[in-house]
Every structure is written in structure tokens, then in C-alpha cells.
Amino acid sequence: MKIPTIPPPSQPFTETEIEDWMSKSSMFLQIMDRVFSRCFKISSEGGNSSGRSCPRLPLVTDIDWSKFTSILDLPSLLYLNSTLPVNLQTEWRLLFSNCLYGDSFVQLIQRIVCHGPTVIIVKDKNGHIFGGFANESWKKNSNFYGDSNCYLYQIKPHLSVYTPTGYNQHYLYYNQHVTTLPNGLGFGGQLEYFGLWIDESFSSGHSKAGPRNTTYGSPQLSITPEFEIDTIEVWGVGPEKKRDDDDDEGVTDEELASRKSILDKDPGAKAMLSLIGRGPLSEGLREGDETADSPEETKNTVISLF
Template sequence: MGGEASKADVGRKEYLTAEERQSALKTLHKLSKGGEALSISVLEKHICTYLSPEAASRLTSLLTKLRSPMGNKTPVQSVGCGIVVDNLGPLVKGSAEKHNYLTYTLAGGDKDGVDSDAIVKYLEMIISSFLRLATSQQGYRAWHSGSQENVIRVSRALLHDLLYRGAGIKETWSQPPPKAQFTYDEFERFILGHTIFTTLETEVVCCCFDLPSQADQTPILPLPSLVPKNYSSLLSASQVLLLNSSLPAFLRSEWRLLFSSVTHGCSFSILMKQIVGKGPTLIVVEDQSGNKFGGFASVSWEVRPQFQGTADCFLFSLEPRAGVFLTTGYNSNYMYLNYLEKNTMPNGLGMGGREELFGFWLDYDFGKGSVAPSCTTYRSPPLSPNTEIQMTALEVWGVGPEEKDSDEEEGTRSKKSALDKNPEARAMLDMMGKTRVSEGFREEEKDD
């Protein structure tokens, strides 16, 4: 099998730094009460605090080499701490092939393949374990754990392309995951294109042995900011993980709470004030039936009677099913925000589709909205079974670093025109087809 490492590989290359090796050895020596040899049962019990009993048993076998990858046991009761660390190194810091083989093995794969049910169950366990560790850290506690049902939904969403073998998410939306078996090669092809699977696993294993995070500069969970004390988000931690993994990498580090109907009240004008010009955002809606859905706006919102945005926008559903729906390329009706009293265009916020058939629509009469049965802009099913929705809660998160005006950073006076400060007036000129003459007559910067 392509992922198996030969015995000669171990020890020939030092994967861990000296500091990492000492940290892992310190954990193992503590378990062995200062001895150089560690009881196999004690090691497995320790790993069980991070992984399921089945996965802990498989990882113990890999770390001690007491069992071949296909399951032949050797009756040995203890193993040297140094051997465990030698075997740990390539699993957490080795090649993609070694990472894939670790995932395949811990998920229950063998020479005959791996069952889809086992893969789903394993990912659910890894997500739960990672979130339990991550949300216990200072700064991330605002992300509440949520229900296990949310973890199940997110796991199936992340595994969609594997479970449904390339079928579109819109076509399989109401279908339960089919039961199937995958070969190592099939599983590996999927994992190579979905690195979050092995990233979560590696983080949990590293934490088990007190190794530093091996994740690159792209965070798995964003750091929440501007969150009131004791605030309870509409999003569970697993839902945050799903949405964050779908964002462009440079937007994943921080989420800023821009608007919440709980803290800001039920006002469309306040909503506009909070989100216009604030950079990319995630909008999360909860309707009268408890359905949760929304969309990612890839650019700052502007008040104007035309569609805006880029093909990086997407829609999503979180409850009762989870999924992320990318653009189709059929049109560029990505995002829309308008609020003009004397206007023939609709007033409100929408994403996708067209007038009166938006993927989802939030009316300027706060609390009312609609969901289209189909959307030409995004590959989405109806986001709610309710065509007409009554919004019970709304959140908007600014994603990525906060955009700052360069003039403000330098401490100089702003060179914005009156139209910049009045989005409604600017939108009115757009609707009338009038050019903004002042755009070409802004004060030029003077050389120092």
C-alpha cells in the first residue's frame, strides 16, 4: 500500500525538532512515572482522552509497531518512550502520503478498504475532539460547542464529494449518505483535495503529546472579536469551522461581530450602518422554523440599485442540513443592497437570483424576507422550506482584518466626498444613470 513506511524510514530522518522531541518525551516519561519504558495499556488509555477507543487502539499500534498495518498482534506489554517518539514524528510532520495513511488507518481502513459509515463516524469524532480543545483556549470561548447533531451535519458536508462520488450537492440535498466502501487510492485522492481532514487530526494528535500546532498560517477557527460579554452566537463552533474552511485563506484569521439583532435591535437602517463599507461579511439568518442559512459577501456592501460582488461569494445552509453552495457562472447577481424611498427597485438585502426570486431576500421592513425555490447564481437548493420567511434572528460577521482608510492611518484629514458619506444619495445617482462628477475632482495629495 502506497502509504506504508518501511522500517528503514524510521530513525533515518529526524522529523521533530530537539524541543519538540523533548516535549513529547516529557509527556511520555510522566505517563511512565519517570521510566524509559511505557506500558502499552497506559499509553492507549492516555490517547483515549483525545480519540475514540477504536482510533486510540489503532494509533497505539502505529506508535509502538506492535501490530502490522493489517492487524497481526505481538504480545508485548511495554515499549521504549524513544521508540514512540520516533514513530510519532513522521505521522505528524511527514509527507502528505504518511498523513493520508494515518487518517486511513485511524478511520478503520485496511487492505480491503474503508466503509463510508466508518469515515463519517471518525470525522465526527475528530471534529468534536478538536473543538473541545480549541474552544477551551483563551479568546475562542465565544464559540459555543452546540449540539452533536451540528457536528454530524458538518461532517457530512465536508465529506460530500467523497460520499456522493462527484454528484452535485443540489442534486443530492435531500438524499441520505449512501453506504459504500472506498479503496485506499480513492480515499487518498479525496484527502489530497480536502486537507482540513488531516489538519484536524494532526492537531489533535499533537495536543495529545504536547507538541506545538503543525497548522500553517491559515487558522482552522477564527478569533472572534467585538463580541459582547456572555453573547451567544447563532453559530456553533462546528458551523464556524465549516464556514471558515470555505472562505479565502486570507480571511480566516479573525471574525468581527458587526451586527446582531439581539444587541443592535431590529432595524434595517442600523443594519446598513453596521455593514456598509466594512469589507467581506458572512450573513447568518434564522427563520421562524429554526432553519439557519445565509451567504458570504466577498466585498464591502454598498447601497445601490444594482447587483455587486464577485464570483467568490457563496450561499450556505446550516440547519436542518449543512452545505456550501458556490457560484454557477450563469450570471453575476451575487449580492444586492438597496434602501431608497422613491425607487422602483426593491428595497432590502439579497443574494443570488434576480428581482423577486433572490436566493434569499431580507426586506427593508425588518423581519420579513423570502427564499427562492431555485437560484441561477448559486448551486443551491431552497435554503428554507418556507418561501416567505419571518426572520427571528440575524447576525453579520466581518471576516478577515478590518479594512482601514489609509488617510485615517496617517492621521491626515479624510478626502472622501459628501457622496462617500451618504450611501443613499450615491445610490440614487446610480439609479438615475448620473455620473458622479466629483469623483474626478478630489483634492490631490501634496508631496512632503
């Protein structure tokens, strides 16, 4: 029996038409279901009566998607979220992106210090994508700190997570304005020889391993030990941390001062303004207010697989 041939279409299909067909094709739906269930940790929370489970997707908040495009695609987000502690997989918040806030180490630090666990994502000029997970808030410290839940990872060209080896406890490091120590932010290894380092200059970093990083067992994450930064994103993960007096523990006087208004620094000036009837005119203009000069009007967004 002769099998009939199917003539080619009179005009090429558009990307939208192909996506629509794939989303409705039972064969592709079965393939996607099998791939996701095999590759990612599955959450059956929510009482799905059909008995089918789906990968856990976090609630993603504080983003105006019309002005921002993440380094991560959906598979990368699913993969990274599945590697986090279970209690941190429910919510992601964008704390920093140099595409929004500029190539500024000061802006980076102001937006991540005392904001709880974070995922840092770096894309270098060669197109490699890698980063690290910090299981606690970043804080200025002349010594390494952190715990064994921290890790390094790579998204491109390989998908891998590198957890602590137990060789040392050099999980996290952040220091600034100290001439005798490295100034920047890093994961693992030794001073000047980090598994991942973002320099205070912001434009450069390094990933050194010979052949493996001592803290995380990771290889060199970039093509060359020294790399140039193209894009950095930092995401706060898990429920948003409630700020209280305990948040100031371990924070320097300089960092605390940067959060206060000039009127907070000089209560006498505030009282004098009130006495002469001028009032606290600058009461609404608080220095260090992270939202006062924010270039984005943010929205809450839920990423859905379906």
C-alpha cells in the same frame, strides 16, 4: 466466564462531569481528532513540533460574551471558517446582531456598509439557519455586483455550501429608498426572486429557487419561500479594513452625511461658536458615531479548541 455487571450510579452525572470525562478520555480525543481532520481544512501553521495539525480557529473580537450568544456553535464556526478564502480565516468581528442592536434595517446597514467581507447568518422562525458570504463591502447599488468568491450556505437542517454556477453574475444586491426597485439586501437570482433576501422592513425575507437558484445553484433555504426573521448576525471576516478616502467610493451623499457631525455640515456655525467664546461644545458628540450609542462594552476574545 461470567462478565460482571456494573451497577448504575447512585445519582445521575451532571453535564459538567460528563464533559470533563469526555475531554480527558483518550478514546474520545482520538475520535475528535479524526473527525476534525477529515471534515475541515487543516492548517499546520505555527510550527507544531509534534507534527499534529488542528483546525484553524479565528480570533474572535469585539464581543462581551456575558451579553451575547451566537447562533453558531463551534462545529458551525469551524465549518464556515474553513470555506472562506484563506486570507480571511484569521479573524472574525461581530458587526451586527439584532439581539444587541434591535430589529432595525438602518442599524444593520450602518454597521456593515464599507466594512469589508462579511458572513451573514439568518435564523428564521422555523429554526432553519442559513446565510451568505459577501467577498467585498456592501454598498448601495441599483445593480447586482460582487465576484465569484461569494456564496450561499445552510447550517440547519443540512450543512451545505452553494458556490456560483457561472450562469450569471448576480452575486450581491443592496438598495434602499428607491420606489421602482426592491429595497433590501440580497444574494443571487433575479430582482424579487433572490436566493436569499432580507427585506427593508427587517421582519421578513425570502429564499426562492425553482428548483435551484440560478446564481448559486442553491435550493430553497427556508421551509417556505417567504420566511419570518428570528435572528440575524453579521460578522466581518479577515483583518479589519483600514478606512481611508477610497472607502467613500460608491457611497451616496446621504450615507456620507449621516457619518458627519452637525458642526462638519456647517463650518460657519463652528466658527461662530469659537468667536463668541462658547467653543465647539458638541465636538465630542458626533452623529453617526457607531460606538457612541453602542449598548455593549466590548472585549477581545480568542476562541480556543483546547
